[in-house]
Amino acid sequence: ADGGVEGKTFVIGTDTTFAPFEFRQDGELTGIDMDLVRAIGDEEGFSVEVRSLGFNAALQALTSNQVDGVIAGMSITDERKEVYDFSEPYFESGIQMAVAKDDDAITGYEDLKGKTVVAKTGAEGETYAKSIAKKYGFKVKGLDQSATMYESVKSGNAVAVFDDYPVLAYGIAQNNGLKTVTDKVPGGSYGFAVNKGKNTALLASFNDGLAKLKANGEYDKILDKYLADPT
Ligand code: GLN
Missing domain, CATH: 3.40.190.10 (Periplasmic binding protein-like II)
Structure with missing residues (x-):
């Protein structure tokens, strides 16, 4: 029992x-x-x-x-x-892409061609990024922590991060050095x-x-x- x-x-x-x-x-x-x-x-x-x-x-x-x-x-x-x-x-949540706040080169998925993006290993953001990676010609690198993901975008090791939009929005509102440029993708x-x-x-x-x-x-x-x- x-x-x-x-x-x-x-x-x-x-x-x-x-x-x-x-x-x-x-x-x-x-x-x-x-x-x-x-x-x-x-x-x-x-x-x-x-x-x-x-x-x-x-x-x-x-x-x-x-x-x-x-x-x-x-x-x-x-x-x-x-x-x-x-x-x-x-x-309720879903996925969104974010780039460095001062990055004006990436304004959509088309601009990711030949570049590397980061997402969390095993997370929906990674699944989504991988699902469009071939179409747009970019590489997805998995990392374990959101903090590390954001750092790698700010330091230029990756051009974008795919993460949950409520979490991205919270960080961006606190001036974490990122911004979103694409629409939210509804998720689970x-x-x-x-x-x-x-x-x-x-x-x-x-x-x-x-x-x-x-x-x-x-x-x-x-x-x-x-x-x-x-x-
Ligand atoms: N919501 C996402 C998922 O379940 C990410 C969760 C997380 O990063 N903690 O895959």
Whole structure:
């Protein structure tokens, strides 16, 4: 039997730096995903021990049952549904391309011919970039962290980065040295994931808690905390 979740501690894998969903502030892991999973735990009576593993590493840890669940701005995709079970979606997302703020040479995918772009290994941004790479004649280099991806564009090692648009928008609003020049590409919404057929009580409890947080206004409060216009 699966048992309940009450009083239990679950190990949750996440990405390293994926603001505003997970990032460190004064050494503490914070962000929408962190607040959500902790608030759901409080609501449902379970505790979480979060491991900041990196996106691809978190997915691998989930596959090998080294973590009970993953919350990492992780998109619900048909391919992933073959190996993981997802919660109800909690945030809409998709992909966008960004270039260095002072780069006027790249204004569309056509300008990527013969160039190298970066994306996160195992992420939707990488899948999307690879899906159009041949058509536009560019090379895709996979990196493990969004921060490293952005740095490589700013230093000129790559001409563009493909990442989730809410994350790019958040960074750009904080003057991270990038800008977007192409349209958003709709993608999968974010969901909390468990290994297929495992931790069914945790998954049910996440969905139950999420519904409660949506009903009592706490979900909106968490989003506002990170996304509301500061003015
Ligand atoms: N949403 C994207 C995906 O699931 C990227 C997630 C991430 O980089 N943390 O592939």
